[in-house]
Amino acid sequence: MAIKLHGTILSPPVLRVVTCLKEKELNYEFVNVNLQAGEHxxxxxxALNPFGEVPTFEDGDLKLFESRAITQYIAHTYVDKGTQLILPDHKKMAIMSVWMEVEAQKFHPAASKLSYEIVIKPLLGMKTDDAVLAQYEEQLGKVLDVYEVRLKESKYLGGDCFTLVDLHHIPIINYLMGTKVKALFDARPKVSAWIADILARPAWAKVQELLKQKLGTFK
Known part of the structure; x- marks a missing residue:
């Protein structure tokens, strides 16, 4: 049975899974979920996700939700396909797991809040809250200071090769690079070089092409 991914293509968590599928060179069916119509x-x-959120994922009779759980399933189940996104050594995998938690618990809360304030609100005709923006810029800056130190030790956050850790950052960073928040990344040389590297991956280029196609379809 084919892999199915349910979601909306503009959602960073959905794009996180799409990017993983592209890195693993897996075929899948994308099922659009109309959030505006309340389909979720x-x-x-x-029945697929009791929390009514995207993405949801099916692989045969297996049904999953939560994007990071989905990408980990894909990386472990299809380890022989495409890019190796996990590490075989247990100690290296443990270190990688630490940085996956950092992304989820430290980086993403600040980055997603900034994305909402500076990208989503204007699209909805709402005014950006400058106080909230300043608060989360400071919070993200502190996380990026830690990243700068880490990236002096290894080429990627999870180790010396590209892994799920780096992949999980891509969609939200891509949104922020088109905003004034880009200055936070540019001010840190190692972080800036890392971002240039992960955003230049062929799999991400394929995701961007898919975005263009899907957005045209859903107009």
Whole structure:
């Protein structure tokens, strides 16, 4: 049975899974979920994700939600396909797991809040809250200071090769690079070089092409 990914293509968590699938060179079916129409709150969708959020994922009779859990499943199950996104050594994998938690617990809360304030709100005709923006810029800056030190020790956050850790950052960073928050990344040389590296990956270029196609389809 084919892999199915349910979501909306503009969602960073959905794009996180799409990027993983592209890195692993896996075929899949994308099932668009119309959030504006409330499709994610309908019984058929809640059967896939009881929280009514995207993405949801199917691989045969397996049903998953939460993007990072999905990418870990893909990386472990299809380890022989495409890019190796996990590390075989247990100690290296443990270090990688630490930085995956850092992304989820430290980086993402600040970055997603900034994205909402500076990207999403204007699109919805809402005014950016400058006080909130300043608060989360400071918070993200502190996280990036830690990243700068880490990236002096290894080429990527999880180790010496590209892994799920780096992949998980890509969608939200891509959004922020088109905003004034880019200055936070540019001010840190190692972070800036790392971002240039991960955003230049062929798999991400394929995701961007898909974005263009899907956005044209959904107009």
């Amino acid at each position: 709150k309908q019984p058929h969708f809640l």
